[in-house]
Structure formats: structure tokens, C-alpha cells
């Protein structure tokens with residue numbers, strides 16, 4: 001295997017970014033999500049790349065000489081995972097011509113006829129990053145999975161899905177080019193609970209109790225991890241079934257009890273202002289001015305307004321501020337403990353040990369965030385958080401908010417990795433050049449195939465791999 005062949009390298013069905021001016025390079029066809037590898041390569045990198053929903057499907061053709069991509073041995077046709085969105089983009093391409101694959105800032109030279117689970121395109125990024133030789137295979141795939149798409153080392157110990165296509169068929173998404181989906185080659189070290197055997201200095205297999213695990217490698221430039229709460233650190237069910245119902249059931253009584261207090265009046269003023277802004281919206285509930293009117297009537301208007309906002313899951317600062325004040329009593333009295341996913345605290349500790357700063361950015365008010373982490377099922381874990389942001393800095397769906405957060409922290413946007421369950425937030429953050437990964441947790445909203453393809457997905461914080469060579473803030 002392996003003498004160089006002429007001809008274009010065709011990667012069918014990628015969501016394609018728009019071409020930018022300048023000499024044709026394979027990187028121009030790299031979907032934006034692969035920017036994890038390319039963020040250091042210059043201002044504007046990735047701008048204009050396609051996103052889910054806006055993606056144009058096509059058949060990008062690299063301009064470098066090389067063989068057409070062809071199906072892996074045993075597959076009997078084009079690798080199914082290659083031709084559709086959600087495929088994992090260029091992993092497992094058979095390149096019989098030496099080329100460089102850039103992979104999360106690491107480079108691996110793939111020589112003739114070898115398979116590599118790495119994107120088959122050059123990335124101009126992170127020139128200073130250490131080279132990494134990714135696992136490669138020569139000749140026929142060592143083990144064709146049921147769909148025959150991805151070769152991997154044989155191991156009867158490994159249960160579960162065996163290739164991207166199988167994983168996708170089994171409902172498990174993976175796709176980002178920056179993921180390592182490796183066969184069971186060598187187990188080193190351990191990471192996280194549950195017996196996960198994990199990478200040490202090199203990208204190596206991740207096998208947890210006989211189950212293959214997908215890892216997303218954190219780019220070396222990342223020094224700050226910014227966390228969403230609902231759907232990311234905390235189950236949506238806790239918010240929807242405990243926190244929010246508490247508000248609905250208690251708002252009237254709370255207002256009646258605290259109406260005369262300064263804090264409560266400020267909350268009502270903010271809600272009134274919001275109601276004025278919302279006046280054009282269907283079903284919006286106005287709040288009359290407090291000029292000697294009937295207090296009970298006003299309280300009822302606030303209750304109705306809150307109820308209307310919550311029924312639409314509004315994330316307004318006004319609503320979040322009142323909610324935060326209301327939760328205070330419940331949390332401080334020990335009547336409520338906030339749930340955090342089991343992987344959160346161990347991972348955050350690890351990140352901090354590695355020198356990362358960890359911040360929260362949630363629609364929940366900073367006050368509510370502090371209550372939540374100060375009274376969690378894991379105890380008071382506030383000390384693990386370096387700082388908090390809420391919608392006072394801007395809404396999570398606006399990219400400017402992320403620039404302001406970076407300013408406030410004192411870093412560049414590309415030093416930040418934002419973890420969220422909401423792709424619109426991820427998209428806004430990316431627009432500001434923030435790295436993102438979408439967190440898939442039980443109960444979270446589903447993702448479209450394009451979104452699964454486009455974004456780095458993790459289902460546990462333990463799936464984030466921090467290269468040990470990184471220097472941190």
C-alpha cells in the first residue's frame with residue numbers, strides 16, 4: 001500500500017463553509033467546528049464558515065493532488081460515515097499519498113496507504129503545538145465493524161458501538177473532527193470515576209470498563225472554561241421540576257410578604273420595565289405603575305407576568321433576578337439542594353489543578369448561581385468557581401456577551417472554552433471566536449443531525465481531554 005497517487009481528494013457531503021478569497025487550500029473546506037485546531041491561525045479564522053441550518057451540502061474537493069477517498073476495506077462501498085452530515089468529516093479517509101493531518105493542534109504525518117482516525121486535511125493551526133502521531137494502520141482494516149467504516153484493533157473485550165456509523169446508528173453521536181475515537185491499543189493512567197482508563201501524554205485509547213469512550217481534546221490556547229448551568233452542570237429536570245415550580249407556587253406569597261422591601265420593589269420595577277419592552281409580544285402582561293393603586297392588583301399583575309414569562313422560558317434579567325431572590329430563602333433554609341452531575345466536581349477539580357480558570361455563565365442570576373453552587377448535592381462547591389456571569393453582561397445568544405466576558409476575565413475569546421447544552425448559545429460564542437462544546441445530558445433538548453455533526457459533543461465533563469503540556473493562566 002501506499003505509493004503516492006495523483007488525483008483529487010474528495011470528501012463527499014461535507015457541510016461546506018463559504019470560500020474565502022485567496023489561494024485555494026484544503027482548509028477552506030474545513031467546517032467551522034474544526035476550528036479547534038485552527039484558532040490560533042489568525043483573526044477572522046472561521047468567519048463565514050457554515051453552521052448547522054445554514055450549511056450547504058456539497059462535495060468539497062481538495063486542491064492537493066491525492067487519491068480519491070475510497071471506502072475502507074470490507075466496507076463494500078463508500079464509507080457510510082463519510083458521505084453524510086454527521087459523519088465525522090474526513091476521519092478514516094484512506095490517503096495513499098503522504099499528507100499531513102492536523103488534529104487539534106497536533107499533526108500527524110500519514111504515510112502511504114494508512115488509515116488514520118484523523119481529519120484528512122491540513123490545518124494551519126497552532127504551529128507551536130507538539131506533534132502527535134495518531135494511531136495509524138497499514139493495509140486492510142484490522143477489524144471491520146458491522147458497517148465496515150472504521151478500522152480498529154480487534155478486541156473481544158470491547159463492547160458497544162465500533163465505528164462512527166455504528167455509534168450514530170446506536171444513537172450516540174460523535175462527529176467533531178477534534179474527537180479522538182481510538183481503538184483499544186494501550187491503556188495508560190486513569191481518569192475519572194468508573195474505571196476510565198485514559199490518555200496520558202499522547203492521544204491514546206480511552207476504554208472504560210470495556211467500553212470505548214470518545215474524547216474531545218481541549219485546544220492548548222484554552223485557559224478558561226466557561227460553564228452553563230441548566231443542562232450542563234445541572235440536570236434540566238432539577239431546574240424544571242424543582243426550581244421553577246417553586247417560583248410558580250410561591251411567587252404570590254413571596255410578593256405579599258416582601259412587597260414593602262427595597263429589594264422586592266427593585267425587582268418589580270425591573271419586571272415592569274421588561275413588561276414595557278414586551279408590550280408588543282403576544283400575551284404579554286403589563287405591570288401597572290405603583291402610584292397608590294391597589295397593591296393586590298399589582299401583585300396579581302406581577303404574578304401573571306412572571307407566570308407568562310416562565311411559560312415561555314424567558315431568560316430576562318428581570319425574571320432571573322426575582323427568581324434568585326426567591327430561591328435564596330429556600331436554599332439558605334436548607335429546604336433545597338441543587339443537583340450537579342456526578343462528573344462535574346471531579347472534572348472541575350482536575351481542570352483547576354491543570355491551571356484552568358473556571359467560570360459560570362448562566363441565564364440564572366449571579367446570586368442564584370452562588371446559591372446553587374453554595375448549596376449543592378456535592379456540598380458547597382463555590383470555591384471551585386473563579387467567577388460568575390449572568391445576563392447582565394448580555395444575553396447568551398449574543399456574541400458580544402462573550403467578548404465582554406473575555407474582557408472582564410482579562411483574556412482573549414479564543415482562550416475560552418464554553419460548555420453549553422444550547423446550540424444557539426454555542427453558535428453565538430463561536431461567532432466571538434470562543435471554543436465551544438455542546439453538552440449532551442439526559443433530558444436535554446435533542447440536536448439535529450447537522451448540529452451533531454457540526455459541534456463537539458460531550459456527554460460528561462470527563463470526556464474533555466486537557467493535553468498535559470498546556471501552560472495555563
Ligand SMILES: CSCCC(=O)C(=O)COP(=O)(O)O
Pocket residue numbers: 228229230231239243315320323361362363364365368369372396
Ligand atoms: C441558578 S441557575 C437557575 C436556572 C435558571 O434560571 C436558568 O435560566 C438556567 O439557564 P442556563 O443559562 O444555565 O441554561
Ligand SMILES: [Mg+2]
Pocket residue numbers: 228229230231232420421422
Ligand atoms: Mg443551559
